[in-house]
Amino acid sequence: MPDLVIRNLHANITGTDTELLKGIDLQMSKGEIHAIMGPNGSGKSTLSHVLMGHPGYEVTEGEVLFEGQNLLDLAADQRSRAGLFLSFQYPFAVPGVTVANFIRMAVNAHRKGGPDGVDNPVRIPEFRKQIQEAMELLEIDKSMASRSLNDGFSGGEKKRFEILQMAMLQPKIAILDETDSGLDIDALRIVSDGINRLVGPNMGTLIITHYQRILDYVKPDQIHVLMDGRIVRSGGAELAHELETSGYADIAKEVVS
Amino acid sequence: MAPETADVDLGEYKWGFHDEENPVIKIERGLNEDVIRQISAHKGEPKWMLDFRLDAYEIFLSKPMPNWGADLSGIDFDNIFYYLKPAESNARSWDDVPETIKNTFERLGIPEAERKFLAGVGAQYESEVIYHSLKKELEDQGILFLDTGQALLEHEDLFREHFASIIPSADNKFSALNSAVWSGGSFIYVPPGVRIEQPLQAYFRINAENMGQFERTLIIVDEGAYVHYVEGCTAPTYSSDSLHSAVVEILVKKGGRCRYTTIQNWSNNVYNLVTKRAVAEEDATMEWVDGNLGSKVTMKYPAVILKGERAHGEILSIAFAGEGQHQDAGGKVTHVAPNTTSVITSKSISKDGGRSSYRGLLRVNKDAEGSKSKVVCDALIIDPESRTDTYPYINIMADQVDIGHEATVSKLGEEQIYYLMSRGLSEAEASALIVAGFVEPITKELPLEYAVELNRLIQLQMEGSVG
Numbered sequence: 001m002p003d004l005v006i007r008n009l010h011a012n013i014t015g016t017d018t019e020l021l022k023g024i025d026l027q028m029s030k031g032e033i034h035a036i037m038g039p040n041g042s043g044k045s046t047l048s049h050v051l052m053g054h055p056g057y058e059v060t061e062g063e064v065l066f067e068g069q070n071l072l073d074l075a076a077d078q079r080s081r082a083g084l085f086l087s088f089q090y091p092f093a094v095p096g097v098t099v100a101n102f103i104r105m106a107v108n109a110h111r112k113g114g115p116d117g118v119d120n121p122v123r124i125p126e127f128r129k130q131i132q133e134a135m136e137l138l139e140i141d142k143s144m145a146s147r148s149l150n151d152g153f154s155g156g157e158k159k160r161f162e163i164l165q166m167a168m169l170q171p172k173i174a175i176l177d178e179t180d181s182g183l184d185i186d187a188l189r190i191v192s193d194g195i196n197r198l199v200g201p202n203m204g205t206l207i208i209t210h211y212q213r214i215l216d217y218v219k220p221d222q223i224h225v226l227m228d229g230r231i232v233r234s235g236g237a238e239l240a241h242e243l244e245t246s247g248y249a250d251i252a253k254e255v256v257s
Numbered sequence: 258m259a260p261e262t263a264d265v266d267l268g269e270y271k272w273g274f275h276d277e278e279n280p281v282i283k284i285e286r287g288l289n290e291d292v293i294r295q296i297s298a299h300k301g302e303p304k305w306m307l308d309f310r311l312d313a314y315e316i317f318l319s320k321p322m323p324n325w326g327a328d329l330s331g332i333d334f335d336n337i338f339y340y341l342k343p344a345e346s347n348a349r350s351w352d353d354v355p356e357t358i359k360n361t362f363e364r365l366g367i368p369e370a371e372r373k374f375l376a377g378v379g380a381q382y383e384s385e386v387i388y389h390s391l392k393k394e395l396e397d398q399g400i401l402f403l404d405t406g407q408a409l410l411e412h413e414d415l416f417r418e419h420f421a422s423i424i425p426s427a428d429n430k431f432s433a434l435n436s437a438v439w440s441g442g443s444f445i446y447v448p449p450g451v452r453i454e455q456p457l458q459a460y461f462r463i464n465a466e467n468m469g470q471f472e473r474t475l476i477i478v479d480e481g482a483y484v485h486y487v488e489g490c491t492a493p494t495y496s497s498d499s500l501h502s503a504v505v506e507i508l509v510k511k512g513g514r515c516r517y518t519t520i521q522n523w524s525n526n527v528y529n530l531v532t533k534r535a536v537a538e539e540d541a542t543m544e545w546v547d548g549n550l551g552s553k554v555t556m557k558y559p560a561v562i563l564k565g566e567r568a569h570g571e572i573l574s575i576a577f578a579g580e581g582q583h584q585d586a587g588g589k590v591t592h593v594a595p596n597t598t599s600v601i602t603s604k605s606i607s608k609d610g611g612r613s614s615y616r617g618l619l620r621v622n623k624d625a626e627g628s629k630s631k632v633v634c635d636a637l638i639i640d641p642e643s644r645t646d647t648y649p650y651i652n653i654m655a656d657q658v659d660i661g662h663e664a665t666v667s668k669l670g671e672e673q674i675y676y677l678m679s680r681g682l683s684e685a686e687a688s689a690l691i692v693a694g695f696v697e698p699i700t701k702e703l704p705l706e707y708a709v710e711l712n713r714l715i716q717l718q719m720e721g722s723v724g
Contacts, residue, residue, distance in 0.1 A: 056672070077679075080681040085679075092672065094690065096694030096695055097691075097694035102680075105690065109681035109686070110681045165680060169680065
């Protein structure tokens with residue numbers, strides 16, 4: 001069975017009848033790169049947050065299995081410790097908590113594992129070495145590690161730090177929600193290089209994007225087009241170029257007709 | 258260094274235990290002239306002090322209860338014990354402290370802290386200081402660190418010159434009360450040019466039910482000298498209330514610096530009504546670091562009067578109001594001389610229906626031209642039941658001044674917690690981390706040991722509320 005299996009997933013905004021996901025089916029495994037493309041308001045970000053466990057959405061139908069385990073039974077922190085990661089489109093600032101301290105706490109929470117886990121904190125010299133390597137990979141200046149997390153960061157810096165956290169937590173499946181937005185061309189190359197280095201037999205990624213731009217750097221195995229809460233088409237890398245030239249409107253027509 | 262959390266009871270006040278009472282002297286409940294005469298007689302004070310006390314008592318009676326701050330209607334002055342002497346003498350060695358009292362201070366970690374990082378320790382239990390120490394080399398440099406009552410007897414001239422010179426009895430109802438019945442507290446004198454690198458600490462413990470603790474602290478930092486004084490306080494949890502009403506006066510002479518750090522962690526049945534004021538002379542620096550976690554009601558606004566040119570005042574205040582608590586705290590700065598500077602940073606956290614108020618006064622007198630001041634107050638509200646208010650009073654009478662004021666109120670956001678949880682932190686860890694980050698501007702100013710303790714206390718408070 002694939003590592004991530006999404007079956008007929010429906011979700012509402014919590015406490016309302018507003019349905020944003022209207023039956024999503026998708027399967028992927030570690031080592032694979034999938035991309036979800038779609039126009040604004042099609043449900044791309046909703047899907048990423050429903051998978052991560054955002055309290056603002058409730059699943060009304062369907063199931064999600066992660067390595068055979070029912071993901072929807074788990075709280076967001078448990079999903080993270082199980083090996084799911086979400087790079088936020090709009091990461092939150094945590095003033096007074098440094099990047100290094102925060103990531104160390106997160107790494108230690110992962111090392112501890114589940115609720116019955118044994119406390120086994122990472123040794124500080126080992127942690128320092130790992131984070132410095134990851135920062136070099138993403139061309140982040142060392143001094144940034146002692147700044148407050150996302151506090152006063154530019155949009156591009158925030159995105160790099162999301163990928164830094166991904167590198168340190170080594171998830172099995174990473175969802176990258178609009179990671180390319182707000183990045184200039186150099187930053188996009190650096191972040192994409194980082195993603196390419198990290199994806200491998202132990203990690204797969206689901207790239208959520210509005211534009212085909214990032215897919216020039218990170219080559220997807222499969223592309224899915226999301227419209228109005230449903231995946232309307234799936235295909236290979238060529239689908240991105242088709243979208244780029246003809247736009248979402250043509251597909252919309254196709255779907256309706 | 259990570260805070261130790263292994264043996265912590267979730268959300269429970271750890272210092273709520275009490276010892277059996279075994280007082281040497283316990284004056285009957287309530288307050289009258291005779292009680293004051295008894296206190297003064299037990300202490301063998303000079304007549305001028307008895308007169309001072311009786312005069313203050315008249316002032317106390319004549320002043321109405323303050324009605325502009327927290328609700329004080331629960332205080333029953335007739336039900337309070339005003340003087341309780343727990344042991345015969347003020348020991349210089351922990352071995353000489355009565356067993357039960359020593360055990361209490363050991364549970365609070367005081368002797369250990371003394372060995373590790375303190376230059377001197379005072380430990381007050383009920384009305385009297387029962388233990389006092391100062392490192393020999395500091396004594397040799399002419400530093401005085403002793404219980405205030407003893408200072409009156411042993412250094413009467415120095416004492417009389419400064420006592421009540423910064424906070425007169427008539428300042429407010431509770432300073433009058435303290436002046437009438439004061440007992441214990443710390444007296445510190447640091448000679449010119451002497452810098453004490455390790456902190457001096459005093460620890461205040463209330464043990465008996467309905468106890469009133471009225472310590473009086475007087476610190477004189479002579480020219481170019483430096484001292485960091487730390488006070489900590491706890492009390493048992495009882496169903497009826499106790500009262501803590503201290504007066505702290507500090508004089509920092511030319512070019513000197515004093516830092517006064519408080520970690521107040523009273524149990525939730527203590528009214529904590531304290532008057533603290535410092536005068537900073539030319540080029541002197543006064544810093545108040547004021548942490549208020551416990552108590553039922555706290556009203557406390559550490560003040561600095563910038564009396565000499567280029568004097569600097571700094572007030573860092575943090576308040577944590579939980580269930581049934583009202584923390585009415587803040588700071589006051591008066592710029593008297595030209596080119597003086599001040600910073601007030603206040604952070605408050607309210608949760609489980611707790612209420613925190615920032616109350617601040619910034620005053621720049623007519624002659625204080627070229628002065629600068631910055632006031633920042635930030636409030637964090639954990640849940641919708643809790644409340645925060647800001648009362649910033651600013652009164653500028655000078656021209657050519659630079660004044661900044663910022664205030665923010667933020668709510669602990671579900672989305673922010675979700676973001677941290679998506680990295681593997683539990684909900685409790687996530688909210689504790691946000692709160693720890695919020696108070697970081699204060700904790701980073703504390704010596705490591707106290708920063709760890711403060712973070713641990715906050716974590717404890719947060720763990721009680723989540724999950």
